[in-house]
Amino acid sequence: MRRAQSALEYLFMVAVALILVAITLRVILSSVRSINGVISNYTATIREEIIQNL
Numbered sequence: 001m002r003r004a005q006s007a008l009e010y011l012f013m014v015a016v017a018l019i020l021v022a023i024t025l026r027v028i029l030s031s032v033r034s035i036n037g038v039i040s041n042y043t044a045t046i047r048e049e050i051i052q053n054l
Helices: 002-053
Strands: none
8 A cells, every 4th residue: 555655646746847847848938939039129120220320
């Protein structure tokens, strides 16, 4: 009985770890997309400013 309980606890810990990894990856990927959009807008604005100043 104790062995089955230990195995079940282990499976729950693995499940929690995988959920935390999934949440972390989701946050990181969302942040990367957001930063990519900001950089893209920034470079477009700078490009327009440079063209206007020429």
